[in-house]
Amino acid sequence: MGVSVPVLTYHHVNPSREITPAGFEKQMQFLSSNGYAALSLEELSEFFRTGKLKQTKSVVITFDDGYLDNWVFAYPVLKKYDLKATIFVVTNKIQDKNYRDSFDTELDLKNERHPDNFLSWEQIRIMEKSGLIDIQAHTHYHYKEGESWGNTSNLSVQEELVLCRKIIEEELGNKSLFIAWPWGEYTEESIKTAKEIGFKGALSTKVGSNEFGSSAMEIKRFKVSREDLDWFRKRLELYSSPWRAKLYASFYGFDRKIRNLWK
Numbered sequence: 709m710g711v712s713v714p715v716l717t718y719h720h721v722n723p724s725r726e727i728t729p730a731g732f733e734k735q736m737q738f739l740s741s742n743g744y745a746a747l748s749l750e751e752l753s754e755f756f757r758t759g760k761l762k763q764t765k766s767v768v769i770t771f772d773d774g775y776l777d778n779w780v781f782a783y784p785v786l787k788k789y790d791l792k793a794t795i796f797v798v799t800n801k802i803q804d805k806n807y808r809d810s811f812d813t814e815l816d817l818k819n820e821r822h823p824d825n826f827l828s829w830e831q832i833r834i835m836e837k838s839g840l841i842d843i844q845a846h847t848h849y850h851y852k853e854g855e856s857w858g859n860t861s862n863l864s865v866q867e868e869l870v871l872c873r874k875i876i877e878e879e880l881g882n883k884s885l886f887i888a889w890p891w892g893e894y895t896e897e898s899i900k901t902a903k904e905i906g907f908k909g910a911l912s913t914k915v916g917s918n919e920f921g922s923s924a925m926e927i928k929r930f931k932v933s934r935e936d937l938d939w940f941r942k943r944l945e946l947y948s949s950p951w952r953a954k955l956y957a958s959f960y961g962f963d964r965k966i967r968n969l970w971k
């Protein structure tokens with residue numbers, strides 16, 4: 709019987725969003741007290757190649773976009789439970805010197821994409837030095853053809869990837885090897901481009917199985933959209949079983965196709 713590693717997607721963790729700091733802590737405590745190891749994406753890729761895991765119960769914890777609340781609310785909890793996580797940053801939003809430690813609920817709800825709602829490089833460097841947080845690419849302008857965040861210059865996907873990777877390298881001195889596709893959108897062509905640029909892995913928003921022999925260029929994830937522990941436990945069970953994860957993914961895909969027909 710094979711094993712699949714669930715990859716969790718979070719965005720915000722703050723008091724006015726679907727995942728509150730208390731809810732997030734309960735989930736992390738659940739992972740910790742139930743013997744789950746939180747892997748880096750390098751370790752997940754290693755598992756794809758070798759089929760070996762140090763702990764059968766493993767997960768990967770990821771955050772998209774690079775919001776300030778990850779530093780204020782999520783990072784202290786990850787430290788407390790000694791859990792690794794990966795944050796995918798939209799590099800044009802990350803400020804250099806604006807060192808902010810307090811979270812502004814009003815600003816978050818009024819203008820989610822204000823630069824003050826995002827991490828700073830100083831915060832990122834502290835998190836990286838802890839050895840728990842890995843910073844990876846989410847493009848420079850949150851790429852989407854024709855409607856990237858605040859991008860009037862309309863860079864190509866290749867330009868977005870190169871620029872994002874270059875900035876991460878300049879700021880942190882290490883290469884970004886993984887890309888999480890903004891909006892979960894990618895094509896065969898964009899995967900090819902990412903490979904050519906030197907990315908070793910890519911993450912979608914598609915659900916499914918991450919098992920021995922899986923491609924690191926199409927890592928499956930599920931969105932943690934609820935904080936209740938019963939739901940959380942069931943999702944972990946679902947995505948820990950390759951056949952159940954695949955079966956669910958095919959139903960989910962089928963369901964989506966049907967819905968699209970009626971749109």
Ligand SMILES: [Zn+2]
Binds near residue numbers: 772773846890
């Ligand atoms: Zn995003």
